[in-house]
Amino acid sequence: xxxxxxxxxxxxxxxxxxxxxxxxxxxxxxxxxxxxxxxxxxxxxxxxxxxxxxxxxxxxxxxxxxxxxxxxxxxxxxxxxxxxxxxxxxxxxxxxxxxxxxxxxxxxxxxxxxxxxxxxxxxxxxxxxxxxxxxxxxxxxxxxxxxxxxxxxxxxxxxxxxxxxxxxxxxxxxxxxxxxxxxxxxxxxxxxxxxxxxxxxxxxxxxxxxxxxxxxxxxxxxxxxxxxxxxxxxxxxxxxxxxxxxxxxxxxxxxxxxxxxxxxxxxxxxxxxxxxxxxxxxxxxxxxxxxxxxxxxxxxxxxxxxxxxxxxxxxxxxxxxxxxxxxxxxxxxxxxxxxxxxxxxxxxxxxxxxxxxxxxxxxxxxxxxxxxxxxxxxxxxxxxxxxxxxxxxxxxxxxxxxxxxxxxxxxxxxxxxxxxxxxxxxxxxxxxxxxxxxxxxxxxxxxxxxxxxxxxxx
Numbered sequence: 001x002x003x004x005x006x007x008x009x010x011x012x013x014x015x016x017x018x019x020x021x022x023x024x025x026x027x028x029x030x031x032x033x034x035x036x037x038x039x040x041x042x043x044x045x046x047x048x049x050x051x052x053x054x055x056x057x058x059x060x061x062x063x064x065x066x067x068x069x070x071x072x073x074x075x076x077x078x079x080x081x082x083x084x085x086x087x088x089x090x091x092x093x094x095x096x097x098x099x100x101x102x103x104x105x106x107x108x109x110x111x112x113x114x115x116x117x118x119x120x121x122x123x124x125x126x127x128x129x130x131x132x133x134x135x136x137x138x139x140x141x142x143x144x145x146x147x148x149x150x151x152x153x154x155x156x157x158x159x160x161x162x163x164x165x166x167x168x169x170x171x172x173x174x175x176x177x178x179x180x181x182x183x184x185x186x187x188x189x190x191x192x193x194x195x196x197x198x199x200x201x202x203x204x205x206x207x208x209x210x211x212x213x214x215x216x217x218x219x220x221x222x223x224x225x226x227x228x229x230x231x232x233x234x235x236x237x238x239x240x241x242x243x244x245x246x247x248x249x250x251x252x253x254x255x256x257x258x259x260x261x262x263x264x265x266x267x268x269x270x271x272x273x274x275x276x277x278x279x280x281x282x283x284x285x286x287x288x289x290x291x292x293x294x295x296x297x298x299x300x301x302x303x304x305x306x307x308x309x310x311x312x313x314x315x316x317x318x319x320x321x322x323x324x325x326x327x328x329x330x331x332x333x334x335x336x337x338x339x340x341x342x343x344x345x346x347x348x349x350x351x352x353x354x355x356x357x358x359x360x361x362x363x364x365x366x367x368x369x370x371x372x373x374x375x376x377x378x379x380x381x382x383x384x385x386x387x388x389x390x391x392x393x394x395x396x397x398x399x400x401x402x403x404x405x406x407x408x409x410x411x412x413x414x415x416x417x418x419x420x421x422x423x424x425x426x427x428x429x430x431x432x433x434x435x436x437x438x439x440x441x442x443x444x445x446x447x448x449x450x451x452x453x454x455x456x457x458x
């Protein structure tokens with residue numbers, strides 16, 4: 001399916017079917033550094049579904065790597081790397097998925113060709129959880145990151161940074177990263193040192209941004225998770241987007257989290273566990289009958305996470321090897337989305353498997369994501385991330401428009417998906433987004449077909 005995507009895109013068309021076919025030679029030159037960026041978010045499915053619905057599968061990464069090696073010939077570097085969630089056990093993820101076996105093959109195959117290969121975990125720290133909170137921290141990869149500031153070009157400029165909450169408990173650190181119009185992120189050096197980025201995300205839904213495709217996949221280039229603003233504390237009435245309709249328990253937990261975990265996590269985690277036990281007891285005694293409010297930014301009213309994602313996409317394309325943001329893109333970009341087994345429901349960590357049986361490939365992250373979202377049964381313009389991504393992309397490509405996207409597929413009706421109101425698949429949106437982003441006419445389950453989808457953005 002990956003090969004068919006390259007064929008549909010017309011890559012090295014003259015040599016297709018011949019041993020000398022080099023499809024990625026139009027993107028990669030010998031001697032370059034190529035980064036393959038999968039979605040390796042977690043080493044298990046936090047719900048009841050399979051791991052295949054959570055992460056990019058190595059069977060999709062494998063052919064991409066083979067074509068990268070052909071394009072590099074006998075000189076260059078191939079890196080497969082990501083910064084998964086804080087509590088991801090990277091070694092267990094690689095073992096469970098088969099990525100460790102693939103890495104062994106790639107290391108030997110690259111060495112024979114004179115190419116350097118590395119499989120990297122970009123994170124600065126790994127955590128482990130107990131009683132639902134961080135209980136232990138293990139330092140990782142010291143010195144492998146570089147600070148990048150976006151200044152006034154950040155999408156965070158328009159919001160109140162004093163309310164920001166990141167991925168960890170210390171809000172002070174997240175706020176400081178965006179203080180004084182700096183908007184600073186900590187980026188893995190192998191990302192900034194790359195000449196070509198090949199994004200290989202999962203076709204999957206996401207509680208905070210609606211869907212996690214190419215744009216959201218860039219979150220894994222940032223090595224310090226607490227520099228990533230996930231939401232603003234409080235309700236919309238108070239300038240926040242943490243809750244849709246907070247109850248007194250929600251407001252109390254926010255206060256205690258800031259006081260106990262944010263100020264002194266090492267000692268504050270113990271009394272916080274007591275609070276969590278008390279809250280569970282209240283739910284057992286009758287509060288379960290109350291209508292649950294969406295919390296932790298996991299709903300369609302999240303006005304923060306999409307801004308962070310667009311900031312990282314700006315960095316991915318425009319920040320040079322020294323972390324200086326340039327006026328024009330400094331590296332080439334290509335995308336292959338793994339939709340063989342997609343993820344619906346409570347993604348990205350608790351998804352249910354959706355066997356959509358598709359692979360998408362293309363050159364423009366916004367174009368590929370827009371098409372992917374439509375295939376999933378969502379209307380991209382209703383998702384803040386994609387709606388605002390159009391404005392950002394037009395800063396770089398003034399003539400960019402959805403009307404100029406040209407889908408190419410081995411299934412003819414897929415080629416007109418952007419011109420019709422029909423949904424191809426019917427991915428179930430996360431609870432906080434359900435009823436807000438779906439298209440009206442989903443394809444029946446019995447009509448789902450396996451297909452490779454290529455796409456060209458003109």
